[in-house]
Amino acid sequence: MTKSSNKVYSKDVKIDVHYLTRVEGHGNIVVDVKNGLLTKCEFQVIESPRFFESMLINRPIWEAQHITSRICGICACGHSLASIKAGEDALGVKPSDEVIMLRKLLLYAEQMDSHVLHIYILVAPDLLGVKSIMPLIKTHKPIIEMALRMKKMSDYAGEVLAGRHTHPISYVIGGLTQLPSREALEKLYKLMLLARKDGEETVKIIKSLKFPEFERPTQYLSLTSDEEYAMYDGELIVNGRQRQKVSDYKKLLTETVRDYSRAKIAAINDKPYAVGALSRFNNNYEKLNKEAKLVAKELGLKAPCHNPYLNTACQLIEWVHCLEESIKIMEKILKDNLSEGKVVVSSWPKKSEIGKIKYKPNTGTGCVEVPRGSLFHEYTIDKTGCITFANCVIPTNQNMGNLEEDMRKIVPELLAEKTQEEITLALEMLARSYDPCISCATHLLDVKFV
């Protein structure tokens, strides 16, 4: 139970938001305050478990990315890439530099796609005082059209690179099954250049909006790299100091189950932590490109930032970063041309090889930064190349404990001056700022009958 500073306000507040709107999936906010004392504060994930880790058992490792991309329709590319990296780690496959470049391009496209949806469709209505995007179509039509245009660009990128953005097809272990066409890449490049203006407009819009003020320092986990703003590869880092190899992620973070939630809760050093754009910004600010740093300055953001509501602003900074990095990669690809020999692979062992190849039983781990944070896929394979164990640690799982701690801090701070309706809105906005992907989070629940 938590007192609001040293004063006890004789105030009762009961909040029960069933099915929080403008997030992916189904979650409830439950808060109970009696006589100014916070007695209950939960973010309940009530989405059904989806058993993806179980589905992977006894499946060939080559199928894993096609199965696990179905965990989500928004971060499907991220799941595919984490899955592919885990498979390559287990098999000892090393992709070419060209393939890695194409993977980064796909990942950046997904970051841009998800971030623009979150900024404009999920968060902006709160900042403009409306219930949903629908009224904004009338009052802010050119801005909504711009948001759709920005989303269309990154959706097209997924189509060009991987066959489709939702549940990508051509990205597999070792490479791609098909080269993107030059004509489509040229069209994509032009769209990216045009998108710069939309990014500038978006910065002006976000700068004009007021985000709630709230701070709670926490542990921030992300990938980090000496070469770049890490999204595709690197090692793990917490608060810019504590480092860990990706393959040893279980030495760093633990997952537990709470009886009111179908998503596991993760902890580092037995305490909650955050992942996502804010964590990446805090850990890796110096590695942002100059255009993104300018946006950060424009928005008045400095690292470290401890306001979870500003995760949305960090997403905009990342959108600009990803766009500029994508343009650089596209210029290289169009200048040098992609080499089929270095990129294209079969998605499966050849028919003549099936049953004849002996694999070394091994465990592999893949981690990428998806829009909502660090995503881990870990697989163990047997000598036939089939999966005997799978574990997926999802960003939203990792954020749930931290979200609840934020809720436990903010409620007492708001009690004195805010009405129940205002506190409810503040909590809804707080949950939305994490951009939770609840369907992703409910992938497996271990059940033990006692």
Next chain:
Amino acid sequence: MSKIAVIGIGNTLRRDDGIGIEILESLLKFYKRDEVEYLNFGIASFDLLHKMQDYEAVLLIDGIKAGLGPGELKIFELKNIKYDLKGPSGSTHELNLKDILEFSKKLKLKTKIYVAGIQVEDVSYGDGLTDKLKRSKQRALDEINEFIDVLFSSVIRKQFS
């Protein structure tokens, strides 16, 4: 780029909710036209909204709950439907078709949007259509194919008028 797209929507893991996808696949198998683009959009998302803008006309095929007999088909133009959205949209990562169509109306998209709605009976989790939908599927398929012919002809006539 084709001027017309036929877009199947639905969840094949929820029995009759997959009727839109099944009809789409049958159109591709038996009545495919090179001038028409056929798209499987699964459970509709925001991407459907901006994809539709690429065409002069789209025909969305989906299961509907409209108080009709199971398997009954109704084809209508979007502008002729009045939606009544009560309260804010639930989840915009999985917009339902009603939200997307309402969005496109409010944005005044130039694309002509038609909906071929087939009344569903059972959309619980499960494989395959119910018997009533299985029996009605061929008739619905033929009517939708005829509609596509008419739609195609009208788009071509407009091009040359």
